[in-house]
Amino acid sequence: MTLLTVVGTPGERRVTMFARACVSYGLREPRIVPWSTVLRGQDIRLEPGTLVRIESPGEDAEADALLRGPGEPARTGGGAAWHTAFTAGVERVRRAVERTPGATLLADPGEIAVMFDKRLCHARLSAAGVPVPPALSGPVGGYAELRERMAETGWNRVFVKPAHGSSASGVVALQAAAGRVKAVTSAELTGGGLYNSLRVRSYENERDVAAIVDLLAPDGLHVERWFPKASVGGRTIDLRVVVVGGTPTHAVVRASRTPMTNLHLGGERGDLGAVVAGLGPEGWAKGLDACARAAACFPGSLSAGVDLMIGVDWHGVAIAEVNAFGDLLPRLTGLPGGAAEGLDTYEAQVAAILGRHAPGPGAAGLRPAVPVPVGGGSGG
Numbered sequence: 001m002t003l004l005t006v007v008g009t010p011g012e013r014r015v016t017m018f019a020r021a022c023v024s025y026g027l028r029e030p031r032i033v034p035w036s037t038v039l040r041g042q043d044i045r046l047e048p049g050t051l052v053r054i055e056s057p058g059e060d061a062e063a064d065a066l067l068r069g070p071g072e073p074a075r076t077g078g079g080a081a082w083h084t085a086f087t088a089g090v091e092r093v094r095r096a097v098e099r100t101p102g103a104t105l106l107a108d109p110g111e112i113a114v115m116f117d118k119r120l121c122h123a124r125l126s127a128a129g130v131p132v133p134p135a136l137s138g139p140v141g142g143y144a145e146l147r148e149r150m151a152e153t154g155w156n157r158v159f160v161k162p163a164h165g166s167s168a169s170g171v172v173a174l175q176a177a178a179g180r181v182k183a184v185t186s187a188e189l190t191g192g193g194l195y196n197s198l199r200v201r202s203y204e205n206e207r208d209v210a211a212i213v214d215l216l217a218p219d220g221l222h223v224e225r226w227f228p229k230a231s232v233g234g235r236t237i238d239l240r241v242v243v244v245g246g247t248p249t250h251a252v253v254r255a256s257r258t259p260m261t262n263l264h265l266g267g268e269r270g271d272l273g274a275v276v277a278g279l280g281p282e283g284w285a286k287g288l289d290a291c292a293r294a295a296a297c298f299p300g301s302l303s304a305g306v307d308l309m310i311g312v313d314w315h316g317v318a319i320a321e322v323n324a325f326g327d328l329l330p331r332l333t334g335l336p337g338g339a340a341e342g343l344d345t346y347e348a349q350v351a352a353i354l355g356r357h358a359p360g361p362g363a364a365g366l367r368p369a370v371p372v373p374v375g376g377g378s379g380g
Contacts, residue, residue: 002358003047004030007038007093008055009063014328014346015055021346024368025354038089039066049102051357054090054112056325076187076194079164079219087113106353107324108300115298115324118163118222130294131318133159133224133309142217143210150176155225159259160213163220166323169196170216173226173259174209183209184259187216200258200265227320228312232274236261238320239275239308241288242327242345243295245352248288248306249340252332278314287317294319303327303349343368 004022008015010032019029033044035057046052057063061073067085068078090109097103114120125132136153140146150158160172173184182204188197189208194215203209213221229236235255242250253270254261261267276284291306298304305326309318327345334340340348347368 002027002354003050004053004353005033005046005050006030006053006055007033007035008053009035009058009060012055012058012060013330014058014325017328017330017344018053018055018346018349021344021350021368024347025350027350033093035060035063035089036066038092039063039085041092044092044096046096046100046103048100050100051104051106051353052093052097053106054093057086072195074195076170076196077162077215077219079162079170083113083116083164086116104357106302108298111298111301112324115301115304115322116164116166118161118165118321119220121322122222122224124297125294125319125322128293128297130297131290131316133227133318133320135225136223140217140221140223143213146174146213146221146223147176149223153225157226159224159226160216161222161224162216163222168260168262168265170194171260172209172212172216174213175226180204181206181209183212185212186260186265187212189215198265200260227309227318230275230278230310230312230314232270232278235268235270237270237275237310239272239287239310240326240329241291241306241308242303242329242348243291243306244303244340244345244348245355246292246296246299247339248291248295249334249338249343249348250327250329250332250345251308251335252329275310279310283314283317290317290319294322298322302352303345 006015006018022030064073067082069081090112094105094109097105114124122132122135136149156177157175160174162170168186170187171185175182182202184200184202186197186200187194189212229238231237232255235257237253237255238261240252240254241248251272253272253275254263254267255270256267279287287308291308294306295304305323307320309320329345332344334343334348
């Protein structure tokens with residue numbers, strides 16, 4: 001019998017949805033090893049032959065304190081410390097798998113580390129010929145240096161991203177021209193610090209903009225030239241495409257009136273049919289191919305969430321990011337006509353896991369045996 005263990009946060013939505021997907025295929029619920037256990041360096045004991053899935057630490061306050069250090073969980077920053085502690089935790093899991101007979105890790109620790117470093121991820125994609133926006137090379141020490149580099153390259157619009165951030169935390173869409181600046185971000189500058197907010201806001205006072213960038217810079221910055229994106233119905237769009245086993249299986253359109261399209265920041269799910277029609281069959285195939293090529297840069301990872309940008313001219317495409325844990329998309333089923341049609345992102349992954357690790361007649365075409373309802377939510 002296939003045994004699964006998940007390193008994650010008990011009760012967190014993505015862990016619960018994956019467990020339900022396992023049950024829908026007739027498997028027993030996975031055992032959960034809490035991230036807090038891993039991050040405290042406690043002994044990780046696994047059953048022989050178990051398959052181990054690494055999940056996001058989520059929004060667990062205890063795990064966050066162990067990753068970034070004590071402090072207000074809503075604060076922006078601490079990404080460098082987070083990345084160091086997180087990759088060390090993943091390495092502990094890898095060692096536990098290696099010392100357990102027959103155990104298998106379902107994701108490559110090195111690839112996870114690269115996906116959580118936007119500079120390394122961008123470089124890997126670029127080296128493989130995957131379309132990505134141009135980016136500034138080397139470190140950017142703060143706002144003054146950023147403006148100098150922008151002037152040198154002739155860029156007046158850039159996206160400033162914390163090297164190790166996620167969920168658009170600390171991302172700044174910056175415009176500078178004719179002596180004026182405008183920064184759009186979900187980070188709230190208050191009391192001399194930066195805090196995550198669910199409201200996207202604009203800053204046009206240069207002292208505030210400089211303060212925001214200078215607060216983010218010590219953890220490392222990744223700066224890309226602004227990629228003008230297509231719009232539908234007056235809203236800027238991009239897509240989160242989930243790639244499972246090398247094949248794009250799910251896609252959701254994210255539409256927003258701000259440069260940040262993340263659904264938790266007020267973005268809305270858009271009309272995929274309208275986007276496919278706008279691109280045409282050739283353009284849609286080109287976009288999916290870019291996503292598959294991006295995911296192929298991480299061959300040891302079962303799945304990846306790829307952020308696909310479509311040019312304002314509806315011809316060019318570019319990859320914004322590749323996410324190790326980009327599959328939390330409730331109520332979204334697979335692309336019509338695809339192998340995951342009718343399956344959610346977790347069911348598709350369980351099918352892929354069983355196809356690889358429990359081969360047998362018809363394994364490649366496995367479908368859930370037990371319908372298990374999954375609760376709603378926006379995700380993304």
